[in-house]
Amino acid sequence: MFCKKCGAEIKDGAKFCPSCGAPVAAAPTGTTGGSQPNQQQSYQQQPYQQQPYQQQPYQQQPYQQQPYRQTPPQNNDSHGLAVGSLVCGIVGLVCVFFGTFAFIGTIAAVVGLVLASMAKSRGNTEGIRQAGFILSLIAVIITAITFIACLACVGSIASLAGGLGNLGNYS
Numbered sequence: 001m002f003c004k005k006c007g008a009e010i011k012d013g014a015k016f017c018p019s020c021g022a023p024v025a026a027a028p029t030g031t032t033g034g035s036q037p038n039q040q041q042s043y044q045q046q047p048y049q050q051q052p053y054q055q056q057p058y059q060q061q062p063y064q065q066q067p068y069r070q071t072p073p074q075n076n077d078s079h080g081l082a083v084g085s086l087v088c089g090i091v092g093l094v095c096v097f098f099g100t101f102a103f104i105g106t107i108a109a110v111v112g113l114v115l116a117s118m119a120k121s122r123g124n125t126e127g128i129r130q131a132g133f134i135l136s137l138i139a140v141i142i143t144a145i146t147f148i149a150c151l152a153c154v155g156s157i158a159s160l161a162g163g164l165g166n167l168g169n170y171s
Contacts, residue, residue, distance in 0.1 A: 081119035082129035088112030089135025096142050106143045112136030 001010050001024070008019035016023055089112040095105025116133035119126075 078124035085115035085132025092139035109139035
């Protein structure tokens with residue numbers, strides 16, 4: 001016999017399909033292979049009966065004090081300073097690598113350092129502030145190294161040019 005709902009094979013005598021769980025219509029008894037339609041068995045669901053609410057007597061639990069953890073106060077102003085520090089650090093670091101914008105990058109990096117220190121003085125301990133401080137500091141360091149390298153290059157070119165100018169005097 002096969003399930004009329006899903007088509008799975010059902011063992012004789014089973015009341016439900018093992019595949020989909022649909023009830024199996026019982027074959028009519030006393031028939032000799034006639035073509036009577038299978039009728040599904042109907043069932044009635046019992047109505048749900050809600051139990052009446054019984055109020056339990058109030059039992060006071062012993063008071064257990066939670067350990068006191070002091071967290072530093074975070075206000076929106078210090079969070080804004082931290083975000084500003086991060087933005088200035090990113091702008092400073094990006095601008096440092098573009099020759100004509102290096103001056104703007106240096107200013108942005110210094111502003112980022114100032115914003116990070118202001119946020120820290122107001123009790124901000126977020127990672128955003130720390131990231132802004134680090135990026136701004138890296139931008140300032142790269143700017144300083146680049147500035148020193150440029151001065152060294154200009155100085156060596158000037159001394160080389162001066163040395164070449166003196167060569168003409170000795171001939």
